[in-house]
Amino acid sequence: QVQLVESGGGLAQAGGSLRLSCAASGRTLSSYSMGWFRQAPGKERELVAGISRYVGITYYADSTKGRFAISRDNAKNTAYLQMNSLKPEDTAVYYCAAGQSLDRLRSRENVYWGQGTQVTVSS
Numbered sequence: 001q002v003q004l005v006e007s008g009g010g011l012a013q014a015g016g017s018l019r020l021s022c023a024a025s026g027r028t029l030s031s032y033s034m035g036w037f038r039q040a041p042g043k044e045r046e047l048v049a050g051i052s053r054y055v056g057i058t059y060y061a062d063s064t065k066g067r068f069a070i071s072r073d074n075a076k077n078t079a080y081l082q083m084n085s086l087k088p089e090d091t092a093v094y095y096c097a098a099g100q101s102l103d104r105l106r107s108r109e110n111v112y113w114g115q116g117t118q119v120t121v122s123s
Contacts, residue, residue, distance in 0.1 A: 002027040002112050004096045009117030012086050016121075020081040022096030022114060029098070030074040032112075035059075035105040036081045038092035038119075045095070049081060050102045059102055063089075086121045094119050 008020040020036065035050035049070040050059040058070055069082040079096060096114040099105040 002029075002032065002098050004098060004112060004114035006094065006096045006114045006117040009094060009119045011120045011122065014086060014088055014121055014123050016086050017082070017084045018086065018119060019083070020094055020096075020117060020119075022079040022081075024077045024079070024098065028074065029072060029077045029079060032098035033101050033105055034070070034072055034079040035097045035099065035102070035111075036068075036070060036079075037095045037097055038090075039095070039116075040089075040092040043092075047106055048094075050105050051079070052102050053100075057102065083119070086119075088121050088123045090119060090121050092119060093117065 002024050003026045005023045012018050033053040037045050037047050039045040048061045048064045051070045067085045072079045093116040095116045098112040
């Protein structure tokens with residue numbers, strides 16, 4: 001079982017940037033495909049970016065494509081989400097997740113979750 005801890009959230013202005021980190025413990029990050037989800041008040045949790053565990057194939061939601069970048073450093077057992085050109089609609093709690101594949105992250109089947117970190121973007 002893997003434990004995940006997010007950091008790096010906070011307040012940013014529209015057009016600004018933030019980088020989220022997800023530190024893993026318990027098992028090596030290389031064993032998992034990694035994803036970043038977000039959940040805004042009153043909305044469902046959505047997958048905004050993912051990266052596969054072996055080949056490093058990436059996935060982005062249409063709303064984040066071209067602005068967000070997911071990466072992983074297996075040596076540091078850490079995944080990242082670089083968020084640029086932030087918009088007020090990016091405001092949400094962001095969750096790191098680990099799963100066996102991008103498909104399982106999308107379906108949320110057997111996924112491990114972090115506790116979440118708040119991102120607030122002011123206009």
